[in-house]
Amino acid sequence: MHPWKALAVPLVAILTVTMSGASPATAVTPAIKIENNATQPVFSRADAVKQTVFVEVAGTDSDDDGQPDRVAMDILRPKETDQGLKVPVIMEASPYYAPGNDVPNHPVDVDENGNPLPTLKSMTDKLASEPFDGYYDNYFLPRGYAIALVENVGSARATGCPSSGDRNETAGPKAAIDWLNGRARGFDADGNEVSATWSTGKVGMIGVSYNGTLPNAVASTGVEGLKTIVPIAAISSWYDYYRANGGVLAPGGFQGEDLDVLAKFVLTRDKGFEVCGAKMDALTANQDRVTGDYSPLWDARNYVNDVNKVKASVFLVHGLNDWNVKSKQFAQWWYALAKRNVPRKIWLHQGTHMNPFSLRTAEWLRQLHGWFDYWLQGIDSGIMREPQADVEIGVGEWQQHASWPLPGATTVSLHPASGERLGLLPRPLSAKESFVDQSTRTAEQLVETAGADPNRLAYRTGELPADVRISGTPTVSVRASFKDGASPYLTALLVDYGTDVRPDGTLLSTGQTYCYGEGVPGDTGCTTLRRLGTATTPYKIVSRGWLDVRNRHRADRTEPLRPGKEYTFTWDFQPKDYLFKKGHRLGLVIISTDHDYTLRYPAGTRVTVSPGHSSLRLPVVFGRLA
Template sequence: MVGVAVLAATVLTVTAVAPAPAAAHGARPVPHVVGTGTVPVYSYAEAIRESVWVEAPMDSDGDGVRDRIAVDLVRPREAAAAGVRVPVIMDASPYYQCCGRGNESEVKRYDANGLITSFPLFYDNYFVPRGYAFAAVDLSGTSRSTGCEDVGGRAEVTGAKAVIDWLNGRARGFTADGTPVQATGWTTGRVGMIGKSWDGSVANGVAATGVPGLATIVPISAISSWYGYQRFNGVLRASDYPAYLHSYVNGRPAEACAATLARLRADSAEETGDYNAYWAERDYRTAAGRVRASVFMVHGINDLNVPTSQFALWWEALAERGVPRRIWIHQTGHEDPFDVRRAEWVRTLHRWFDHWLQGLRNGVQWEDRASIETSPGVWRDEPDWPARGARPVRVALGGGDGTTGTIGGRGARPGTVFSYTDESLGEDELVTDPNTARAGRLAFLSGPLTGPLRISGSPSVRLRIRVDRPTTELTARLVDYGTATRINHFASEGVRTLSTESCWGEASPTDDGCYRDTAEITATGDHAVLTRGWLDAAHHTSLRFTTPLRPGRWYTVDIPLDAYEAVVPAGHSLGLVLGQSDPEFTNVDDRDATVDVDLAASRLTLPAVGRVSLPAVTVAPQVRTESTATIRSDPVDPRRVPDRGRSTRD
């Protein structure tokens, strides 16, 4: 370890604690509670470490035996000896052996007897001394669990749910030798699920079952609908994607899960891109009404792995049902807040769990719902998200000079048509030099903004089109043209790993809770793509079936763009760029289609806050750009695993 900067507040060992009021779950006063917060009074080094296999109510590998889900636990020994029951923080993951967790790709480690000796991440080091247990759960078919990993499906969610049932006395658990074991003697049964990416997606799925005992979830960069992750409105993100993800994390012999793999390939309907029963099973938003847990979600607004629609639509569904919730939105990519805003994250998470799991009245539930990074390292708390006062503003498209169209003003005259033919352009080719005629795209520009323009929510584009093929991929990008220093999320998701360390919690001889410090990566550039959207034109009527287009006929189609939060400064120009096949982000399928766009019947809709300062222009301004490739260090790969740890060598 190098350059250790230990935070005394996080490693303090308390030797004498004044009597504390009982937590709201009702027992007697407990030594780990002082006032409205928990304090580190228990030894992490001496904590109880054990493994349990929980029986799930299904046989996903078809071997005639119910799946058994491996759970590695660490809990305070002194609390158990005193009969003090503790709540559980749980991270259910497919990554504990194959790939690792966190920025340093930590895996679980065991001694020669199979006893867990080291847990990934800081949750155990920090929270166990404060009167919590931590459970690291292997998803079905991964690591030491039996069954088969079905990528967001029933086996995955039911297996993780079974662990909560076991913690509440409703399911059976066994040691490695088959001895029955119960948890009801040491836990309150209150569980908080947390995790980044796939782990957070499982938390969403389990919350959508309404399982009693799950008090809160903290989904970070998480999926709420696997269709929206692997299909962009009918467009394939990548071929054979469900099978690829299954194979990436599979911990079973190939023959054990061959049938599951075959079902993933057959049922996901790659040949059509349709939303069907397979995807409905993996769409947690449809069950938002069952959610009993509070939700604290975190997402990077520039996450190109798990698109921002995944948090925005889930947030909207929960809001409609009055679910207690909170959100952090940062400007990096697919990142954990521990590596973006570390000290404040640990402090806030601690208070969140103290309230929802320990029952402490610390007021965290009454604070502003949203915390938003407005520029690199600058944060603002707000009552809600999207921002209060955000409203859909329709913006007309104009013909401009016939090469570059315009945004704003009265728009084009009836009968103004722009046409473009598919060229499978990469993003750099699409958005640079918008005043230059370039085959395969259409570009529209506003005049220089007369004031700052805040976008808060989900934009969309409505197009009146005529296509000479039965379908084509339609893409849209909203671009900020103007020089600024921004988070460079193309470089290691926008976060650099430093050589110094800080420690968060207590240590054992095999698990020290110390992690490399991080810093955001910035770059100064003359433009930035804010948000993107895709649509298979044959899915313009419904995502459940295709409606092939008839050449020569006009259709109205809507392209939803991913949610965004930004302020475009005064003097910058806002751009809308349309393309077709998108080789960097989706499965390339160049159909050579020609698309005619009726500008007078087309528009951009912006979720704008306050006054919209788009000047009415009839000719697009001259905008000059450089290639964004000069700042990219990570290629955009459409077939991504929903988490990729960064190396400490970044």
């Protein structure tokens, strides 16, 4: 930087103050207003300063052009920051700020060797985000926060290549935080180096889905200045997004998607495929859709490995009915944070893959406001004295608890027996039972049929004598043999049999409008309040668990089975918090191929189960199962 450029800004500031009739000695720096232990909306959203900075990601050259990658960061901050006010930053990093590419998903119908059969589905329905289209700027900027939206590597105006969760993607937002703390270089559109003189250096990251995953990733680096993260519907380990216990698995609604598909989807930078094509090809080659084994590629994308580096507090949010980013993602991160005594809070709702702002708007803003005020402004807002866990146990029925899983949960074992029975007593002499795998019927179709079915085994309790609440991670052990086919999967379904009104995955308008912040042209600062849609159904698949039986010992090692030989297989379900109601029946259904999630091998694999040597273990908080 040339000396005359360094002097230019303070000289202009002095001239401006003098010409306005005030002397530099008496000019008052604007201040954030605090009342009732909360920041107040005193700064104008309409007059906010918009700034774009291209931040150098030092030490990262993921497109191999000999230059450090750069990420683009759009910033909105109160105009008073040009008059000496220093503010913290709420940051949302994303690869979605530009519309995604049309990318074919992988075939999921495979032959007996796991080689794909020719069917393709295009990945086009993950939507791009629009800058400043959310609520952060309307609500938080007037209260003394800057908002920063980071276009991550390989997307939009950034350089570099995307990698679906590898370290170069973590480095992008981390560099933005470094710039806000004076540790990285940033440039304007003309190439002039700029500094964040208005920043306190305190940053909170927030986002949903991929945008929520990046906060987990960056927090796992221990970067100084990142004071808190709010990961919503976020990934903590990419292996558990695209694989499960050695098996290839799809995120719900995106059968056939994988690391390479997502990376190509967000590769929206200039000349993206020309620059990054070889990187995409390498991702396709190395992700291994045949064995599904855990490998160094996946280990580099496992943020739980580095939980010991986390310095930021964590406000975690997840939908208990989210089958895109499944609940294991939040639970394993939450358990690891708990072991480290990281300051934390959790919201679990009955929705799917969604933002809590859409579900419980006023209360969400109250708690999030208190959280950011505490961690970024240093205000004793009282949020840390509130219960740690908010859990929506039924639609619109919220409860607060001291922690999660709920205190007092104990493991209760249930034992299947021939005749579709499931009870507290083991029945080791129960006759063996078999089913034949198929690849066309969904899990829902297999669950809803009454009585025996050639393509699954089902076990049910009697009518429950009382409500039963589970909270945590169920597990299952199955003694079984395989022959006459190629499917390597065992899929367990935990089922609630009983007619009830249940969330159906939709959001419905209430017809009410809620105004939460200052509006500007094109953005009213208001939203239509919504509620979860419901439907009356005879059953619900509460949780699922998948295992590639060739990985019965370890996720990183494939071991072939001997046809017809019995093995004991043990694996986990997706963690849940669920209430089985009095009079319902609790069920365990065993299948092989899960049509909407696993690879689909040719039909015909015969699975023989010894129910008397199998069990289901549930984390029960209260209630009687018999």
